[in-house]
Amino acid sequence: MSFFSKLRERLTRSSSKIGQGLDEIVGDAPEVEDNQPAPVVETVAVTVAEPVARQPEPAPHPRPDPIPQPRPEPAPRPHPEPVPPRPAPVSAAPVAPPAAQKPGLMGRIFGGGAPAATAEPRRALDDEMLEALEDMLIQADMGVETALRVTANIAEGRMGRRVSSIELKELLAGEVTRIMAPVARPLPIYPKKPQVVLVVGVNGSGKTTTIGKLASQFRAAGKKVVIAAGDTFRAAAVEQLQVWGQRAGVPVMTAPEGSDPASLAFDAMTRAEAEGADLLMIDTAGRLQNRADLMEELAKIVRVIRKKDPTAPHNTLLVLDATTGQNALSQVETFQKLADVSGLVMTKLDGTARGGVLVALADRFGLPIHAIGVGEQIDDLDAFDANEFARALVGL
Known part of the structure; x- marks a missing residue:
């Protein structure tokens, strides 16, 4: 199964509230309004068909001249008797119904498709509908500003137009x-060796797992990678990184528990340079963006590097952990000031129904989104594709 097949399966399963919300927004319109256009078309068709059938009837009016001619003929000629067979063509008219019955059989076959098209609810795009759409996007953590901008763009030039749920999903996607x-x-991969990749984030965001997955992908692409276990305060984090290093076939540099992570980062750069590594990935301890002391420690690592x-x-x-919702915005603001963040990786998109926060991040900061994760397996992280993500988010 490809990565974005997993994304659609897992993200749609967890974020299906967005798709369901769009269905409900359109489904709130009264069904009577949807059924009205159909009968109008049918009555127009009937009224048009009737005059067309009656137009040949005016032609018989000039028959008063020929009418006196046939009147003398019936006496000498018994041949007018065949005229009764002319009702036979009238009886031939009923033959048309049997012909109509044949399409009726096909109608039974295609009948399942026709009602589906007509049964699809449609609703006029109005202020009430836009307000419901805004509320749903805000609940999906897209943020107020982004939600208002998106709905305004959808409404532009479409107000009053009747749209279906599928059309609304396509517009939103x-x-x-x-x-x-x-x-x-x-x-980006630069010719500079070693290219130093510093990985930061709050506790439990998935830094260690992300490093292991990225290292595996870079090694598979022919790059020589070294990992530095910079979270020297948690033995479990170092052990977890070593496990991922073994899976990826990448060496992991460690230091005694409680060591200065900045010193480890410096030593790792020296070793990576000596070994001719293409990339050095440095893990850091998870830290809350509101802890000034921990954030200063991160700033020290950057200065030493x-x-x-x-x-x-x-x-x-x-x-970033997708389940944190709007808190991800404040994380980006804080880390960007101290560590000069150059790109984002969003994890745990399979565990939230509010993946819209990624849209808010892109709209507000414009930082590159390098990869997204939807699981714990080594292949559950891949490059970010905007179109695939958008369609999976809205349930297409």
Whole structure:
């Protein structure tokens, strides 16, 4: 199963509230309104058909001249008797119903499709509908500003037009794609060796797992990778990273528990340079964005790295947990100030019904989204595709 097949399966399963919400918004319209156009078309067809059938009847009016001619003929000629057979053509008219019965059989076959098309509810795009759409997008963590902008773009030039649920989903997916396409960029690879990738984020965001998955993908692409276990305060984090390193076939540098993570980062750069590694991925301890002391420690790691290489870190990845919702916005603001975040990775999209926060992040910050994760397996992380994500988000 491809990655985006997993995304559609898992994200749609968990974020199906958005698709269901769109169905409900359209379904709230009275069904009577949807059925009215059909009979109108039928009555028009009938009224048009009747005059067409009656138009040949005026032609018989000139028959008063021929009428006197046939009147003398019936006496000498018994041949007018065949005229009664002319009702036979009238009886031939009933033959048409049997012919109509044949399409009736086909109608039974295609009848399942025709009602489906007519049964699809449609609703006029009005202020009430737009307000319901805004509320649903805000509940999906898309944010007030982004939700208002998206609904305004959907409404532009379409007010009063009757739309179906599928059409509304297509419109919403198009707006989401438009916002996210500019930020869907893979992690850049520079000729500089080693390229230092610093991975930051709050506790439990999935940094360690993300590093292991990225290291595996880079190694599969022919890159030599070294990992530095910079979370020296949690032995479990170091052990977890070592397990991922074994899976990916990548060496993991460690330091004694409680060691200075900045010192480990410096030593790791020295080793990666000596071994000719293409990438050095540095894990960091999870820290809350409202803990000034922990954030200062991160700033120290960046300063020490730049003593070794003024251009490093070449990439600073902020790993975000999709289940945190709007809190992800404040995380980006804080980490961007201290660590100069260059790109985002969003994890746990399979565990939330509010994946719209990724749209809000793209709309507000415009930071590149390098990858998204939808599971714990080593192949459950892949490059971000705006169109695939948008369609999965809205339930298409």
